[in-house]
Amino acid sequence: EAQVTQNPRYLITVTGKKLTVTCSQNMNHEYMSWYRQDPGLGLRQIYYSMNVEVTDKGDVPEGYKVSRKEKRNFPLILESPSPNQTSLYFCASSLLAGSFAYEQYFGPGTRLTVT
Amino acid sequence: DAKTTQPPSMDCAEGRAANLPCNHSTISGNEYVYWYRQIHSQGPQYIIHGLKNNETNEMASLIITEDRKSSTLILPHATLRDTAVYYCIVRALRQGGGATNKLIFGTGTLLAVQP
Numbered sequence: 562e563a564q565v566t567q568n569p570r571y572l573i574t575v576t577g578k579k580l581t582v583t584c585s586q587n588m589n590h591e592y593m594s595w596y597r598q599d600p601g602l603g604l605r606q607i608y609y610s611m612n613v614e615v616t617d618k619g620d621v622p623e624g625y626k627v628s629r630k631e632k633r634n635f636p637l638i639l640e641s642p643s644p645n646q647t648s649l650y651f652c653a654s655s656l657l658a659g660s661f662a663y664e665q666y667f668g669p670g671t672r673l674t675v676t
Numbered sequence: 677d678a679k680t681t682q683p684p685s686m687d688c689a690e691g692r693a694a695n696l697p698c699n700h701s702t703i704s705g706n707e708y709v710y711w712y713r714q715i716h717s718q719g720p721q722y723i724i725h726g727l728k729n730n731e732t733n734e735m736a737s738l739i740i741t742e743d744r745k746s747s748t749l750i751l752p753h754a755t756l757r758d759t760a761v762y763y764c765i766v767r768a769l770r771q772g773g774g775a776t777n778k779l780i781f782g783t784g785t786l787l788a789v790q791p
Contacts, residue, residue: 565719576686604781613691619778626681645722653779665779667719 565668571632573674581635582671584652591641591657593635594619594665595627597648604651610635611657624652636651642675680764685786688758694751696785698764700747707767711739711749712779713760720781721761725750754789761786 562655565637574580594609596619610629623646624646626638635654637644650671656663681699688694691698710725718781724731724738726747730736737750763784 586777596779604779606778609778649717652718664722664725665720666722669719670717672717 563666565652565654565666567650567668567671568670569592570669571672573676575676576643578643580639580642580673582639582650582652582673584634584635584637584668585633586652586654587633588654588656588668589632590654590668591631591632592665593652593654595625595635595637596651596653597621598670599648607650608636616648642673644675647673647675680766680782682762682782684766684783685788687788687790688751688754690756690789691753693771694749694754694787694789696749696751696759696762696764696787697717697746698749700766703744703766705788706773707742709738709747710765710779711738712763712765712781713738713758715757715760722780723762723769730779751787754787756789756791758791759787763788 562580565616568583586655591612597675598604605620605621607625608618608619608627613632616627616629629635653665653667698737702705706725710723711723712720713723714720724733724736726738740747761784763781
């Protein structure tokens with residue numbers, strides 16, 4: 562089954578304790594992206610990647626890191642989490658072919674609470 | 677990418693057609709109209725997209741006006757499981773850079789399907 566998976570689905574952690582949220586897709590998609598969703602602010606893009614070893618900042622990259630060492634994986638790293646990073650996080654992926662932007666497939670979400 | 681305007685909420689009786697409007701009066705010639713939906717706190721789900729012709733797939737139909745300044749998503753026989761927030765998004769073809777692959781989610785329309 563074609564899908565985007567995220568782990569963990571729920572995480573409660575403390576300020577300053579490094580964490581990684583994993584994202585994996587099995588559709589051989591070039592493009593992957595991370596969004597966060599907060600009440601009243603909608604979904605905002607954190608980072609994206611056009612292909613292996615190619616990443617770039619989205620609208621709200623502060624406090625986050627990403628890496629794209631393999632095509633299928635795009636982990637989100639919080640080196641020193643703070644309470645304002647408490648949010649619902651979504652990973653997404655899509656094909657990229659020429660100039661056409663295909664539809665994006667989203668993971669089930671990771672609910673992160675930082676105390 | 678062009679801005680979209682959607683009503684904040686709509687009701688629909690189960691089994692009836694749900695017609696969700698979207699205004700995108702500043703849309704430009706190379707911008708597509710995409711529809712996604714998000715069932716409570718799940719990952720957004722792609723529904724359909726179009727450029728200027730009407731489109732239909734197994735989930736829905738998309739009607740785009742001739743001047744392309746507005747569109748309507750039609751769910752032909754709404755069920756309780758169609759209760760979700762529906763997002764209308766306008767975005768351009770990818771043009772070399774990665775930025776136009778970003779999805780900008782507005783506040784969407786909360787569709788409540790009533791039994």
